[in-house]
Amino acid sequence: VDRYGPAVVNISSTTNxxxxxxxxxxxxxxxxxxxxxxxxxxxxxxxxxxxxxxxxSLGSGFIISPDGYIVTAGHVVRGANHIVVTLTNHHAYPAKLIGLSVRYDTALLKIDAKDLPTVPIGNSDHLKV
Structure with missing residues (x-):
């Protein structure tokens, strides 16, 4: 949490x-x-x-690039008209949906921000029980 907590975000979306x-x-x-x-x-x-x-809808996600790309669950933003990402410092940004996979229930969002903390994406081959 100390290391990657700042890269975890809150995501809220609204669908009409x-x-x-x-x-x-x-x-x-x-x-x-x-x-x-x-x-x-x-x-x-x-x-x-x-x-x-x-x-x-409410959910969480994590920042994967310092220029504002965020990964989240697809069901949180699917069909949304309005998406807002809130960082741990309470700054809120409107987000754009870049891509969505219904099959994998994953979405990629983009916010207009710079120098953000990130979480590295690991290699699933290195996972252990």
Whole structure:
């Protein structure tokens, strides 16, 4: 932690999604029809037929180059509209998604910063139990 702690970062992302409500499953003569009609259905006018939902994710990552390249988990930033990286010194930077591997659940981000502390990437051949 003393050696590589400053290169570990906090990552927060925001995704805006449109949620479509399900069609009313009850017939018009059902006592439940009026209750579910309030929520609306796709293609119908009325309240609630579409909702905009803001989804926030939090995760961590680590800086791999002094000029601001960061590796993190792909699920933290997948589909994100806005990504913010916060360093251990509490400086926050907007980040750009450079690449994403769904298969390996890994993402590469870039922030506009210089002279950052880094974590070296090791060789998995040298791992021990």
């Amino acid at each position: 999604k449109v949620i479509h409500q399900q069609h009313n499953p009850f017939p018009p003569n059902s006592p439940f029809y009026q209750f579910f009609q309030h929520f609306g259905a796709p293609g119908q006018a009325g309240p609630g037929h579409q909702q905009h939902e803001k989804i926030q």
